[in-house]
Amino acid sequence: MAQRGAVLGRTALVAVAALALAACGGGGGAAGGGGDVTSIRVLDYYNNEPDRSVYARTLDACGQQAGVTIEREVVPGASLIARVLQQASSRTLPDVMMIDNPDLQQIAASGALAPISDFGLSVDGYADGVATASTYEGQVYGMQPVTNTIGLFYNEDVLAQAGITPPTTWDELRTAAAPLTQGQRYGIAFAANATYEGTWQFLPFMWTNGGEETDIASPQVAEALQLWTDLVQSGSASRSVVNWTQADVKDQFAAGNAAMMVNGPWQFPPLDKVEGLRYNVVRIPVPQSGDTQVAPLGGETWTIPQTGDAARQAKAAEIVACLNSDENQLALATERSTVPTKTALREQFVAQVPKMAAFTEQVQTARSRTQMLGEKWPEAATRIYTAIQTALTGGASPQQALQQAQNG
């Protein structure tokens, strides 16, 4: 009976205050100090299968190796940051903490994380973008075992029937999407909703065309947005894209309502369960053939918070290092349909999991979202999805929409 709350009830802001209130209580607990470390507290948001049990197994194995038991807390993705902030202010941060990579700089900036160099760890040999995402002001604060990005999924049967090969350039994408649109089916689906997901899906188009988040009113960004706008206004993509999450896009593709879609490899498990669906993945089309693809890097990074207990932190570092061992990078990547972050592992990985070839290739030149703007990224991401929505709903031309968003 939500409606029965008191007058000032559940405005979001009161919730913030409640967080602060919770912060005032608690305290202590974590910092035991000295003594033998027998258990390590871990916080992450892998609450869906197969991720949940894959990480449970890997963490337990790493704990065994380090001689500690793992006390794992799994929270839903949306509440991770709230939990981290609450624990930060009550000084009850876990020993090992997973953070979505674009959030790392926010948390590192607060001083709550220990640089991994304190424990003799480094990210040498990692893909550049991945290392950058875990770096704040020259110090590395996290190690990311696997990464992911988005590619272009296509329905093999539908494309074969229409005699169309998967598009590699924007022009090919336009000309392929039109005839693939028939009856109930749209040529392509993507997510352009009013969240960072919408921004994330747009980034490969914007970055590959030379657009930068530091100046979104540039012609390069406008051209990319023009492509999306054309796809929607010509009817090759549904107008509903402005309200679709990536999961909705996957559902449309799985139901045969879209011949192609922009999405990530985490959709493999649900797609593989769809009977009669044959699909494959290629790189996201580039503006001109020969252009270098620049895709955004996804995935989570593992950090060691400043708990004030050197012995526990050292054990925590062992766990983080173990999660990032060659063996575990490959195992996690294979089981979770992600890409190992150590460049040396790539060839071996693609040989093992050919389906991940397109994604692995994209990751080599991919970029982290916080590389240029750091803590300011959320603000820019909001502007970008607002401009996308304005242009796609016909509120303004792509150029004007981007200019408005930049000024706003």
Place this chain on the structure above:
Amino acid sequence: MAEFATVAPARPPDAAVPPPPSPSGEPLWSPRRRERLLQLGFLVPAVAYLLLFFGYPVVQNAVMGFQEYTTRTFYTGEAPWVGLDNYTAVLTSPVFDQALLNTVLFTVGSIVGQFGIGLAIAVFFQRRFPLSGLLRSLLLLPWLIPLIVSGAVWRWILDQDNGALNRFLGGLGLVGENPGWLTSTSLALIAVIAVNIWIGIPFNTTILYGGLQDIPGELYEAAALDGATGWRAFRHVTWPLLRPVVNVVLVLGVVYTIKVLDIILGLTGGGPANATQTIATQSYHLSFQEFRFGEGAALGNVLILTSLVFALLYLRANRQVSR
């Protein structure tokens, strides 16, 4: 009116009035004084509860509105004082104008719809007919479903291409091209208001039905003898006697509607292109998506002040009811 007791802050009994200056020579532990202390003692739990769970968050939020409160603050505790900067930032942002307009439209639209339909249904159920009790309890259903669930279901129903509503309208031949209920900037707010009306009808019906039950049947009989039936009976008997309840329902409705967050987030996330962005959703976005807690708090305070005005109106209306 025990119905509302949970919402109204406890009205302090006479104890709050300062005791009259005692004539000289009254002993320290006179029975009167003890009784007064006892009265105060009974107040303590309620006051402590209010201060802790309502006073503290509100004060904290008010203070936060004047601070640069970021993710950093949670760890370091440092929140530099920035005066009115947060307010300037949120009030001059172009999103604010649209959010304010949307909030007003959303609130007025929802209240008019909820109240109008709720009253009609309440009056309808005043008559006894077979299954009326069952139907009346079924009406409570929207109220019992978690908002996120009903949001998800409505998203399916209102989907542009495959939604049940458009299939239905298309089947009847009413619409040529599928309307984008949640995806067109001109329709999205209307759709969100409609869903919110659906959610709010049970509340309005229940309270108004209760008010109608309190009107003695003899009045209708007397009015009927004077020739007032149907609409005239409603106009001259029902409405005047229902007025105090109506006031309460409307004021509470405004307070509940102005801060609606989950249903909008579930349906559109404030989109497309801020078409359904309200002050509440914008405040949530600033705090929890952009981590600008100070600005989010400032916007939240604007909302709290607005609610407060209506809360005072509610207290007045409530007093009239109890008279």
